[in-house]
Amino acid sequence: MSLVLDFLNTRDAEADTDVLGSEETWRTWASDRGLTADPLPEATRAREALRAAAGDRAADDVAPTVHVPVRTSPSAGGVAFEPSTAVAAVYAAAARLTVLGERNRIKICPADDCRRAFHDRSRNRSRTWCSMRVCGNRRKARTFRRRSTLSITQMEQPCG
Known part of the structure; x- marks a missing residue:
């Protein structure tokens, strides 16, 4: 192997x-x-x-x-x-x-x-990942940041 x-x-x-x-x-x-x-x-x-x-x-x-x-x-x-x-x-x-x-x-x-x-x-x-501590964690952190940013921008939009 x-x-x-x-x-x-x-x-x-x-x-x-x-x-x-x-x-x-x-x-x-x-x-x-x-x-x-x-x-x-x-x-x-x-x-x-x-x-x-x-x-x-x-x-x-x-x-x-x-x-x-x-x-x-x-x-x-x-x-x-x-x-x-x-x-x-x-x-x-x-x-x-x-x-x-x-x-x-x-x-x-x-x-x-x-x-x-x-x-x-x-x-x-x-x-899935070679290392959950490194590559898996990076992906999870990026996904979390993306979701957080989307949530914040959605909250900042005026109601209509």
């Missing part, structure tokens, strides 16, 4: 950073995880497709083809993925989540100034 979330969060809207913004930062990200970096355009397409699959309305659903070798392995319970690149490793992890029925627990925060991917651990899979 963490590899998929780490990959989806290589773009940080709040900090205005993008690991896939340069070959060097992408290679460093992959190397830090013991993986071989794919060509940058492939990694970018893969991230966009996975973010779209997680519900990011701003992501392009570009559906790249990613080859993930599989081999038989008695010690792994029959079959094991053998990804050779970072993108293949992320897709192998995403495939595992799908098989386990956990893929729909990966969600994208709807806050425009956040857009972080997070793992919904709620029992009924209804969590």
Whole structure:
């Protein structure tokens, strides 16, 4: 789960950073995880497709083809993925989540100034925000202020 979330969060809207913004930062990200970096355009397409699959309305659903070798392995319970690149490793992890029925627990925060991917651990899979203390609270505060402002302006209007 963490590899998929780490990959989806290589773009940080709040900090205005993008690991896939340069070959060097992408290679460093992959190397830090013991993986071989794919060509940058492939990694970018893969991230966009996975973010779209997680519900990011701003992501392009570009559906790249990613080859993930599989081999038989008695010690792994029959079959094991053998990804050779970072993108293949992320897709192998995403495939595992799908098989386990956990893929729909990966969600994208709807806050425009956040857009972080997070793992919904709620029992009924209804969590909306990456953090209720931060993004959820901001939204609630904005909604409250908007309602308060509307109420005040309605009270200030002369009766007719």
